[in-house]
Every structure is written in structure tokens, then in C-alpha cells.
Amino acid sequence: MAVKHGFSESQSARFPRRDLDAEATGLAFLEVKPNRRQPFAHRHAEAEEIYVVVSGAGRIKLDDEIVEVSAMDAVRMAPGVGRCLEAGPDGLEVLAFGAHREGDTEMLQGFWDD
DSSP, X not given: OTGGGTHXXXXXXXXXXXTTTOSSEEEEEEEEOTTOBOSSEEEESSOOEEEEEEEEEEEEEETTXXXXXXXXXXXXXXXXXXXXXXXXXXXXXXEEEEEOOTTOEEEETXXXXX
16 A cells, blocks of 8 residues: 555655564654655644654654654654644654554645645
8 A cells, every 4th residue: 555655756655563573562764865844744642752863854744733743853743633644854763663553544636735
């Protein structure tokens, strides 16, 4: 589904939860390519997430709010809040942490229309 929506053109992602035998914790490493934006946003009905910027800089849209982020910034997203990343000229690398709840993700198309 991600490739169908342009995921590979703008970013890469790794989800090591199963490799770590984690039962209740979700973990992802997201790389957004320089000057690109994720092609779709998402939100969770029940799970909160925390994004930690590992390197680079950019912006994150949280519903109607846009927040500038750079290395070592952490952003908490409450359940129900839509989120989408946009990288600056050096790209953006983010670790995402949260509770893993099967079927809790809703994809959001047209979230950050210009």
C-alpha cells in the first residue's frame, strides 16, 4: 500500500517490532528524503506516539498545527491527532515509539494539501 501511495519516492521506513519480539511496543525508523513530504498522514484511535528526530530538520503537521523540528527534538502525539512529516534540505530521520495496537491506524489522504 505504501508504494502505491508514493511512499518509496519520498521516504523509507523500517518497523523492527517483530524482530525485537516486542509484544506491546511499536517502533519505527523513518527517513524522509530531502525537501520531500510524506505522501499521506496517519493517526491512531487509541495509541499515543512519540517521535524523536535523530538527524536533519523539517516540519511535522499535527492536525492544523505545523511544528518545526530538528535533531534531538521530541514530539508527543495524542490519540486521534493526524501527523505527517516534511523534510528540509538535509532530509529527516525520526524514531517513532508508541503502543502497538493492531488495526489502530487510519491513513489520511490529502492531509497536507498546499
